[in-house]
Amino acid sequence: MSGPDVPAQLADELRDLLGPGGWLDPADAPGLTVDWRGAYSGTPILIARPGTVAEVQAVVRASARAGVAVVTQGGHTSLSGGSVPTSDRPSVLLSTSRLDSVLSVDPARFTITAEAGCTIEQVQQAAAGVDRQLGMDWGARGTATVGGAVSTNAGGLNVLRYGSTRENILGLSAVLADGRVFDGLRALRKDNTGYDLKHLFIGGEGSLGVVTAVVLKLYPRQDHHRSMFAAISDLGQVNDLYGLACAIDHGGLTAFELVPEMGLAAAVVEIGVARPITTVSDWYLLARFSGSVPMDDKVTRFLGEAVEAGLLLDAVVADTAAQEENLWRMRDELPPETLIDCKGAKFDAAVPIDRIVDLQFGAEAIAGEICGPDAVVFSFGHLGDGNLHVYVLPSLERGGRLAPELVAATTAAVDDLIWSLGGTISAEHGVGQDLLVRLAGQKSEVELDLMRRLKKALDPDDMFNPGRGAHCVVAAPARP
Numbered sequence: 001m002s003g004p005d006v007p008a009q010l011a012d013e014l015r016d017l018l019g020p021g022g023w024l025d026p027a028d029a030p031g032l033t034v035d036w037r038g039a040y041s042g043t044p045i046l047i048a049r050p051g052t053v054a055e056v057q058a059v060v061r062a063s064a065r066a067g068v069a070v071v072t073q074g075g076h077t078s079l080s081g082g083s084v085p086t087s088d089r090p091s092v093l094l095s096t097s098r099l100d101s102v103l104s105v106d107p108a109r110f111t112i113t114a115e116a117g118c119t120i121e122q123v124q125q126a127a128a129g130v131d132r133q134l135g136m137d138w139g140a141r142g143t144a145t146v147g148g149a150v151s152t153n154a155g156g157l158n159v160l161r162y163g164s165t166r167e168n169i170l171g172l173s174a175v176l177a178d179g180r181v182f183d184g185l186r187a188l189r190k191d192n193t194g195y196d197l198k199h200l201f202i203g204g205e206g207s208l209g210v211v212t213a214v215v216l217k218l219y220p221r222q223d224h225h226r227s228m229f230a231a232i233s234d235l236g237q238v239n240d241l242y243g244l245a246c247a248i249d250h251g252g253l254t255a256f257e258l259v260p261e262m263g264l265a266a267a268v269v270e271i272g273v274a275r276p277i278t279t280v281s282d283w284y285l286l287a288r289f290s291g292s293v294p295m296d297d298k299v300t301r302f303l304g305e306a307v308e309a310g311l312l313l314d315a316v317v318a319d320t321a322a323q324e325e326n327l328w329r330m331r332d333e334l335p336p337e338t339l340i341d342c343k344g345a346k347f348d349a350a351v352p353i354d355r356i357v358d359l360q361f362g363a364e365a366i367a368g369e370i371c372g373p374d375a376v377v378f379s380f381g382h383l384g385d386g387n388l389h390v391y392v393l394p395s396l397e398r399g400g401r402l403a404p405e406l407v408a409a410t411t412a413a414v415d416d417l418i419w420s421l422g423g424t425i426s427a428e429h430g431v432g433q434d435l436l437v438r439l440a441g442q443k444s445e446v447e448l449d450l451m452r453r454l455k456k457a458l459d460p461d462d463m464f465n466p467g468r469g470a471h472c473v474v475a476a477p478a479r480p
């Protein structure tokens, strides 16, 4: 194929190849061409919905012949603009929505093999059906897919106990840029046979191939959970609180999350969650111990010792399924973009766990200095992983927007703070299109060079997800 009609010819070819149900006209699926936050959009020549690996290969080969980009899309819940079609180059949007079968569940091996388009919730349910459980979990579980989780190395609520997605993947298969299949769909816990190539695709953000199926670890089902919600006395002592919980049962601690009063108050008003505790504090701990035996003793000991040590003011334990559901619903709904429709400078920050407090207090100082006295630093998230989702907002007023120049100045200052604390500005959401300039401050030229060489080796024509991911990081313009 050559000439200006190439994209149209490719679209015709793919329609024939995939047949009815195997493709969508972009005009009929506007939600798939704009990202979850409405920040990025692009129009593909076609939305391809292959239902088999052979069809994925055919789409990739035809696109390669036509010189058209392929952007892979799973559940489309990316928070970094990774899953929208390119707007500067013709692209096919390859949706994995029809690769949605659980291929096998193996309780004896403690593994599950799922096609890339299975949702996290679907895999969780399949695991529960054989008395096992998946390690991964987060708010978008009903929509986010296994392939998307692999490609972003997603984190979430259970990283403390089960690790990020990377730690949960035993094997995977992927279609490469030349149409061949990398078949690494093994269920081995140990395999020291050279470079472990699956890791290139984990966190690869779709830039090296289309992940088609994954072997995930399963764990013994933990039927005993105790979630607790506690008012923190002083955020400055949160490391002692974490140390105490770990000393009581490090392996049983499955969540250790920070909740701000500003988030709880908004969740009560906006989505009607019940306030779990009458004592009001600036910060709360939402934690959970899980195990195969009752956890009551551990929870009682932790809360008792923490209150006695002056680390907690007050605490409640979820006693009923409804109370448990209320706590975790509130946690899932905390992001202020949706909770109060408020936007500002946003950070998916991870720092060494003992520097969390320096991150929060440092960000508050920056916000006050740059954005003025009404500005707030709305932070929540995975305290036990050293990962906070930090939002510098103009105020808590619904619909508030921080002026673009303040967003830029705050972003630069908080990024510097994060790096000075030995941290990263992408703990779990990936690079996507969001961090292409900002990440230059974190990655060395050697690291970036190695990434570019890997990309060149696996995708020499830059077909997969062009312009996204860490290998595309560009030097930041000099700061004034």
Ligand SMILES: Cc1cc2nc3c(=O)[nH]c(=O)nc-3n(C[C@H](O)[C@H](O)[C@H](O)COP(=O)(O)OP(=O)(O)OC[C@H]3O[C@@H](n4cnc5c(N)ncnc54)[C@H](O)[C@@H]3O)c2cc1C
Residues within 6 Å of the ligand: 036, 071, 072, 073, 074, 075, 076, 077, 078, 079, 082, 083, 096, 116, 117, 138, 139, 140, 143, 144, 145, 146, 147, 148, 149, 150, 151, 152, 153, 154, 155, 156, 157, 205, 206, 207, 209, 210, 211, 212, 428, 429, 465
């Ligand atoms: C409400 C909400 C809560 C969230 N909470 C968390 C959280 O706690 N922790 C966390 O880490 N993330 C969180 N996320 C972000 C998001 O859910 C994860 O990044 C998730 O892994 C994306 O999966 P997806 O299937 O939606 O992928 P998509 O958004 O469709 O794609 C994400 C990236 O992966 C690529 N990709 C997708 N599938 C494939 C494939 N089969 N092969 C190759 N590349 C592929 C895409 O090209 C894109 O670059 C949250 C998102 C929302 C909306």
